Amino acid sequence: MTTRIDSFQDYRSRMNERILEIDHLGIKRFFNLDTAAYKDAALDTSTKELLGLVASTVLRCNDCIDYHLIQCIAAGWSDRELYDALNVALIVGGSIVIPHLRHAVETIDLLRAEGTVVADTNR
Amino acid sequence: MTTRIDSFQDYRSRMNERILEIDHLGIKRFFNLDTAAYKDAALDTSTKELLGLVASTVLRCNDCIDYHLIQCIAAGWSDRELYDALNVALIVGGSIVIPHLRHAVETIDLLRAEGTVVADTNR
């Protein structure tokens, strides 16, 4: 069965490839810099993916939430830890975040139902 | 010497006291819930303060950045770790975040110059 997560990942991959075909060095470098920002450094990848999840939630971007949830689950964060991070986003961002909390909780459930979640290495 | 951090903390304490004098249960309960969100739970306080810092930075609130930097430094995060978290905020939020990055880096320098940084337990 194709879930909305699968459709999102297909669309995302297809359009990212399309964007990288564009002859614009600035856009390509931005994508590289974005990937690099989550690599192990002073902080490790798993902590930074959690930061990415909370940033995406307070900025209220469902696609970004889904992307970072995939990365967070692949990095080994448990549901209880993800809910605790989402609670920080909820208190910082307020009730306007609730529709995105519903989306995030549904995404976690869909990802857990799928079984193994693999990190996206080509951001 | 009184730094802008001291002035901010004085103003913040004075006005938070003033707000809690107000006879409004919802506001009081919101303040309690906000404090509770950063207590050790599935995630520990130090991780959650770092989440608060990144959320505050992408939402571009200098007072919130200063508050969470105080908490993060009291929790033991090093400058290199804080810069790495701020880099995530910068890539997520873009160049519009740069004025707040300048503010954050100055706050870190001011706090380190002051010496011991104590967490605010009465949020």
Add this chain to the structure above:
Amino acid sequence: MTTRIDSFQDYRSRMNERILEIDHLGIKRFFNLDTAAYKDAALDTSTKELLGLVASTVLRCNDCIDYHLIQCIAAGWSDRELYDALNVALIVGGSIVIPHLRHAVETIDLLRAEGTVVADTNR
């Protein structure tokens, strides 16, 4: 006929129940505090639902707009009054609000076509 309002309400109810199954006291308390904020107090419920509508519109959240429109219509606000409130949101928030104004006006029409609108008491 199932309208997009019905689908939204089904999804919203189902996911809110799912969220409240989660063992996280902070999230549960936030939901309670959110419900409580709109109860009769110094201001009455109907005024506060109108405030919620305008806040949702300037923050550009369609789900929040739909929720507060249901509550506002159940509270007795007329279309002319709702349009006048939406005009305040439009002037404050600018043309970026227009897609949400289109959504809001369509929701009002769908709700009026359905007939009786009942307030959601379990937020």
Add this chain to the structure above:
Amino acid sequence: MTTRIDSFQDYRSRMNERILEIDHLGIKRFFNLDTAAYKDAALDTSTKELLGLVASTVLRCNDCIDYHLIQCIAAGWSDRELYDALNVALIVGGSIVIPHLRHAVETIDLLRAEGTVVADTNR
């Protein structure tokens, strides 16, 4: 004694006059439309100023908060009613709103200390 409210009002008046000297019809018409949005119509001025206050608070603009607080107090809203409206803004907008809540509560106190508050008729 000159308070920060007086300084804000002086600056605001001076710069609004400067803006209206500019030979740009669109800007002039926007200012007129903004003034008109708060006139008695389907909703009365006092309700619409309260909507403007909550919109300004969730969008986190201190100057806009001060402007609408002056108008709200001139329109007769009590402190308890203003706090109840600000609580709606706090729950919708989250803890990122708290610095603006501190500002708003201080402005209310400054305005009450000044005595009579007169509505700004030349927005």
Add this chain to the structure above:
Amino acid sequence: MTTRIDSFQDYRSRMNERILEIDHLGIKRFFNLDTAAYKDAALDTSTKELLGLVASTVLRCNDCIDYHLIQCIAAGWSDRELYDALNVALIVGGSIVIPHLRHAVETIDLLRAEGTVVADTNR
């Protein structure tokens, strides 16, 4: 074949007509002022549509992006110029803009596949 652009334009036209049926002078005047803002004046229409595109992108509104892309293409901007403008929006707004960059690039491809793009004169 009906693309999502066609569906968007149908919905947008239908709902704008519905909105202009509403007896609210403020809303009508706002729509007129919005149309007027992009007319040739000190800056020409094509430059102002590009400004509208970048403003819509950093504010992350897909409907607004689609609308301004139609206007920009009708005004004669090439794909390379549009990508260069979108790169400014990406650097200003950060990675949270990426889902809207994907949307914008897809819209450009859909519009080019359709052939002639006509400006919307009744905004």
Add this chain to the structure above:
Amino acid sequence: MTTRIDSFQDYRSRMNERILEIDHLGIKRFFNLDTAAYKDAALDTSTKELLGLVASTVLRCNDCIDYHLIQCIAAGWSDRELYDALNVALIVGGSIVIPHLRHAVETIDLLRAEGTVVADTNR
């Protein structure tokens, strides 16, 4: 006489130097990418600085507005053209932008009073 523009430029230069002393490749590369985004390419620098001005205005960042106004004036845009661009930002972003319009108009006046405005080449 030291204006607020001079103080802003001093602070900005000093803190940018401080940030570039930090040993974080991601932050350095972001600053380079930001500078590069405004170089002549498919669009010329002057058009892109105008895009940066409007993006900064709708996102309501005074420091960013001042920076791009300096660049725009150095690039040769007239006051009438800048006002026309700011009018687009005002209509897109709404009355919440007005405090930033006041700031922008004051900055233009201060820069014109200073005489020659030189572009910042080390962003």
